[in-house]
Amino acid sequence: GESVGLHLPTLSVQEGDNSIINCAYSNSASDYFIWYKQESGKGPQFIIDIRSNMDKRQGQRVTVLLNKTVKHLSLQIAATQPGDSAVYFCAEVNDYKLSFGAGTTVTVRA
Amino acid sequence: KAGVTQTPRYLIKTRGQQVTLSCSPISGHRSVSWYQQTPGQGLQFLFEYFSETQRNKGNFPGRFSGRQFSNSRSEMNVSTLELGDSALYLCASSPHQPNTEAFFGQGTRLTVV
Numbered sequence: 001g002e003s004v005g006l007h008l009p010t011l012s013v014q015e016g017d018n019s020i021i022n023c024a025y026s027n028s029a030s031d032y033f034i035w036y037k038q039e040s041g042k043g044p045q046f047i048i049d050i051r052s053n054m055d056k057r058q059g060q061r062v063t064v065l066l067n068k069t070v071k072h073l074s075l076q077i078a079a080t081q082p083g084d085s086a087v088y089f090c091a092e093v094n095d096y097k098l099s100f101g102a103g104t105t106v107t108v109r110a
Numbered sequence: 111k112a113g114v115t116q117t118p119r120y121l122i123k124t125r126g127q128q129v130t131l132s133c134s135p136i137s138g139h140r141s142v143s144w145y146q147q148t149p150g151q152g153l154q155f156l157f158e159y160f161s162e163t164q165r166n167k168g169n170f171p172g173r174f175s176g177r178q179f180s181n182s183r184s185e186m187n188v189s190t191l192e193l194g195d196s197a198l199y200l201c202a203s204s205p206h207q208p209n210t211e212a213f214f215g216q217g218t219r220l221t222v223v
Contacts, residue, residue, distance in 0.1 A: 032210065043114075043200050043214035044153075089153065096166045097143065098202070098212060100153040 010105045013084075019077040021104045023090035028071060030092040035064060035075045038103070039086045047075070047088075082108050112137065114203050114215035122221045128189040131218045135182050135203030142184040143212065144176060147198040156199075159184055191222045 013019045025033070031052040036044035048059045050066050050073075057064050063076040073090050085108045091098040115134040123129050135142050144156040155168040159178035176186040182203075188195055198219050202212040 034212065036214075041216075043116075043216045044202075046211065046213055049211065091153075093210070096141075096158045096160070097155040097168070098145070098153075099155065100145075102152050 008104055009102065010107070012107045012109060013080045014109050015080060015082060017080055019075075019080045019084070019106060021075045021077075021088050021090075021106065023073040023075075023101055025071050025073060025090070025092050027092060027094060027099075028068070030094050032093040033064070033066065033073055034091045034093065034098065035062075035073075036089045036091060036100075037084075037086045038089065044089060077106075080106075080108050082110065084108055114201055114213055116199075116201050116215035116218050118218060119216065120219045120221075122223060123191050124223055125191055125193060127191050128187060129191060129220060130185055130187045131199055131201075131220075133184045133186075133201030133203075133215060135184070135201075136205070136213060139203035139205050139213075140182050141204040141212075142178055142182060143202045143204075144184070144186050145200045145202065146170070147200055147217070148196075153200070156186065188220075193222050196220060196222045 034049045035047040038044045048062050048064050050057045050064045055066050061078045065074045087103045087105050089100050089103045091100045117132045141160045143158040145153050147153045157167045157176050158165050162178045173189045178184045198217045200217045202214045204212045
């Protein structure tokens with residue numbers, strides 16, 4: 001089965017609000033995680049990454065949190081915009097491969 | 111700087127045929143990975159190449175194969191196509207260690223009829 005999963009398949013967010021997308025992983029040996037955004041008809045787009053020796057990393061309007069104790073990863077998007085509507089995947093890296101969760105579809109309401 | 115380029119973008123093939131997909135990584139990237147994306151199975155790892163060597167392989171039948179050239183460009187081949195092979199095939203390239211900062215191409219949409 002999949003080693004990485006997202007808690008919710010869909011998320012509806014009001015424009016301007018903050019979004020939180022969650023992901024649970026099962027392989028405690030994973031040392032690197034990546035969040036991707038995929039828009040319709042496009043390939044996954046790299047958003048932000050985090051290594052296992054960190055618990056938080058910030059980018060432009062995005063923050064990734066890693067809780068190794070409970071093997072949980074989250075992506076926070078500040079001031080969600082219509083352009084943030086997409087499917088979001090978390091991925092863990094092991095043995096030179098990415099293992100993806102099922103994805104969360106984020107819909108931004110105007 | 112050009113991104114990852116996959117060709118062709120769309121393909122329609124008949125059951126039993128074979129197909130070759132191409133991926134040109136970002137300049138300077140030496141690692142290339144391939145993934146299959148379907149609505150039912152999500153994104154699944156096919157194989158990864160680094161400096162022309164296959165470093166890892168996913169759980170796909172032997173009909174799926176790949177290779178990498180000295181210029182880091184990669185091809186994947188699927189022989190004896192089945193209806194279930196219809197999918198979006200994605201290629202990702204990485205600069206240094208495989209699968210760090212992996213950047214994806216637009217994908218090749220393969221339809222088997």
